[in-house]
Amino acid sequence: MDSDEDVPVLLEHKSIQDETSRVPLTIICGFLGAGKSTLLKRILTERHGYRIAVIMNEFGDTADIEAKAINISSPDDPSAENSEEFLELANGCLCCSIKDSGVAAIEKLMQRKGAFDHILLETTGLADPGPIASMFWHNEEFATGLGRDICLDGVVCVVDAVFGLKQMEDDSAIEGEGESLRQVACADVILLNKTDLVLEPQIVSTEELLHKLNPAVSVYRTIQGQVDLALVMGIMAYASPPSFQRVTSVPHNDDHHHDSCITDDSPHAHPTHYEARGISSLQVICPVLSPSHLERLDEWIRTVLWENHLPHDDHEVRILRCKGLFTMRSGEQYVLQGVQNLYEISQVDEGLVTGVPEPGKLVLIGKGLNDAVRRSLEDILK
Numbered sequence: 001m002d003s004d005e006d007v008p009v010l011l012e013h014k015s016i017q018d019e020t021s022r023v024p025l026t027i028i029c030g031f032l033g034a035g036k037s038t039l040l041k042r043i044l045t046e047r048h049g050y051r052i053a054v055i056m057n058e059f060g061d062t063a064d065i066e067a068k069a070i071n072i073s074s075p076d077d078p079s080a081e082n083s084e085e086f087l088e089l090a091n092g093c094l095c096c097s098i099k100d101s102g103v104a105a106i107e108k109l110m111q112r113k114g115a116f117d118h119i120l121l122e123t124t125g126l127a128d129p130g131p132i133a134s135m136f137w138h139n140e141e142f143a144t145g146l147g148r149d150i151c152l153d154g155v156v157c158v159v160d161a162v163f164g165l166k167q168m169e170d171d172s173a174i175e176g177e178g179e180s181l182r183q184v185a186c187a188d189v190i191l192l193n194k195t196d197l198v199l200e201p202q203i204v205s206t207e208e209l210l211h212k213l214n215p216a217v218s219v220y221r222t223i224q225g226q227v228d229l230a231l232v233m234g235i236m237a238y239a240s241p242p243s244f245q246r247v248t249s250v251p252h253n254d255d256h257h258h259d260s261c262i263t264d265d266s267p268h269a270h271p272t273h274y275e276a277r278g279i280s281s282l283q284v285i286c287p288v289l290s291p292s293h294l295e296r297l298d299e300w301i302r303t304v305l306w307e308n309h310l311p312h313d314d315h316e317v318r319i320l321r322c323k324g325l326f327t328m329r330s331g332e333q334y335v336l337q338g339v340q341n342l343y344e345i346s347q348v349d350e351g352l353v354t355g356v357p358e359p360g361k362l363v364l365i366g367k368g369l370n371d372a373v374r375r376s377l378e379d380i381l382k
């Protein structure tokens with residue numbers, strides 16, 4: 001999707017509870033060979049008790065799964081030869097292969113609504129999950145069609161613990177941004193897979209880089225994609241208050257952190273700003289806000305996401321993903337979720353705000369997030 005040509009959609013400010021009646025959809029992306037198929041094969045074969053519909057690019061090596069092939073399209077359907085194939089699996093899951101766009105497959109899948117409780121959509125190793133996420137997250141066409149039945153649950157990225165660090169460093173060294181950085185930028189959960197093949201220092205270095213690129217992501221170490229599915233499904237990443245990770249600071253003695261491609265310009269202070277060439281993240285602690293602050297913040301976000309520049313400044317900014325938690329003087333909390341040029345600010349259900357409210361935070365991930373952006377935000381939050 002080219003964000004220049006898209007007409008931005010104003011999302012209603014609404015309660016985060018609206019999402020619950022629809023089938024959640026999780027996008028699975030990941031570096032080439034990182035272990036996506038291994039994860040999906042596990043989901044399709046193990047007895048985990050979930051009824052999951054998995055949409056894969058190709059059945060590939062899961063074709064040997066003992067299953068019954070079903071072609072649900074009509075024999076009279078002229079497009080039948082291109083239709084998707086569905087497999088019903090012994091553990092209660094449904095598997096569907098697709099060749100290109102997942103939307104047609106999902107439309108067909110929804111004819112079987114009730115047979116599954118969750119949808120997993122695998123993307124290819126080179127896919128940028130951002131446009132796919134925004135396609136499933138409140139675009140107008142989607143909201144009046146599939147969006148009535150489906151809500152985006154989150155983006156899970158599988159990262160290779162052996163080659164992931166090098167891949168991200170290589171991608172940050174090339175002109176523009178590499179896909180691995182975009183995948184990390186858009187992820188809500190990262191599975192750092194193949195941790196059986198590397199030593200602890202490499203795992204820690206990779207985790208630190210992942211958190212620098214995306215301070216709001218949860219990272220879990222896995223071997224052969226073994227993860228508690230509750231950590232990757234039903235996370236409602238686009239509806240619930242984001243869980244911000246502790247930002248890793250500290251200088252390191254190992255070589256990776258002296259690589260010139262990765263700079264870390266203010267590791268101790270807030271707001272923090274980390275940058276890998278092409279994509280960077282900016283995390284800002286927000287004070288307790290008044291209603292007029294929230295209004296100004298909303299306007300700031302709108303300008304940056306829709307017009308790709310700062311208010312009263314032509315400095316170019318491109319946001320891939322943003323998340324925020326804002327605490328109001330009244331005690332209410334609001335959550336910001338955004339992907340590409342779509343965003344939503346929703347009030348957190350009062351029942352979920354307990355104890356002393358946390359200070360607000362805003363995380364932006366994208367391009368052009370330099371000091372001018374931080375200052376511009378600080379100005380409107382004064």
Ligand SMILES: Nc1nc2c(ncn2[C@@H]2O[C@H](COP(=O)(O)OP(=O)(O)OP(=O)(O)O)[C@@H](O)[C@H]2O)c(=O)[nH]1
Pocket residue numbers: 030031032033034035036037038039124125158193194195196197222223224225
């Ligand atoms: N040692 C080890 N090998 C793994 C692990 N996870 C996956 N593999 C192996 O790594 C190889 C690639 O795994 P896949 O699951 O095919 O990776 P993928 O991300 O689907 O690959 P592409 O679709 O080609 O991008 C396979 O040979 C897997 O058996 C792991 O945690 N440890």
